[in-house]
Amino acid sequence: GAGVSQSPSNKVTEKGKDVELRCDPISGHTALYWYRQSLGQGLEFLIYFQGNSAPDKSGLPSDRFSAERTGGSVSTLTIQRTQQEDSAVYLCASSLVGGSEAFFGQGTRLTVV
Amino acid sequence: GNSVTQMEGPVTLSEEAFLTINCTYTATGYPSLFWYVQYPGEGLQLLLKATKADDKGSNKGFEATYRKETTSFHLEKGSVQVSDSAVYFCALSFTGTASKLTFGTGTRLQVTL
Numbered sequence: 001g002a003g004v005s006q007s008p009s010n011k012v013t014e015k016g017k018d019v020e021l022r023c024d025p026i027s028g029h030t031a032l033y034w035y036r037q038s039l040g041q042g043l044e045f046l047i048y049f050q051g052n053s054a055p056d057k058s059g060l061p062s063d064r065f066s067a068e069r070t071g072g073s074v075s076t077l078t079i080q081r082t083q084q085e086d087s088a089v090y091l092c093a094s095s096l097v098g099g100s101e102a103f104f105g106q107g108t109r110l111t112v113v
Numbered sequence: 114g115n116s117v118t119q120m121e122g123p124v125t126l127s128e129e130a131f132l133t134i135n136c137t138y139t140a141t142g143y144p145s146l147f148w149y150v151q152y153p154g155e156g157l158q159l160l161l162k163a164t165k166a167d168d169k170g171s172n173k174g175f176e177a178t179y180r181k182e183t184t185s186f187h188l189e190k191g192s193v194q195v196s197d198s199a200v201y202f203c204a205l206s207f208t209g210t211a212s213k214l215t216f217g218t219g220t221r222l223q224v225t226l
Contacts, residue, residue, distance in 0.1 A: 101162065
């Protein structure tokens, strides 16, 4: 596709359920990022994939959060046993190489009720 | 580690006023610097960038100059419009496999008639 695609755009889930958020980066982009943006807050880094290197998971807030990137393309962010504080907009971005201009998706708005 | 500090918002200006949003950074070495903008209801998009000291990035009437001596990358616009109302994020990165974008907390700009 022409840009970074995220799905779903909105997700409402019950507390304690697991959710999966998907990101389709721009074709050929080797770097992929996940960020979280809570209401009125800035961007919180979650995880960074660069090619075949081990991902930088330093931003994941707890072991309930995990992410994978299959075949160097599509990425899935999984949140297990969701809590209300997980409610936020989850943003995915990709760039041609690490550190170059990043292109963002529209985000997934997650609401935990 | 690397970090970016932005001025607190929100910033409220009348149309045609002069805008400055301060951004300073802490990093080892000389990163690339970026300003991203998030318009209401939209995803983040790159506004401008500079990759080395004394470079000036410019776009849509906005400018920012990479100042190595003051480790700053302040965003300026001579005459703001209502359509410039958005959240502005300063960011840095180092190009390379180990790099990731580091963002500031964002500054909300509200321009009124």
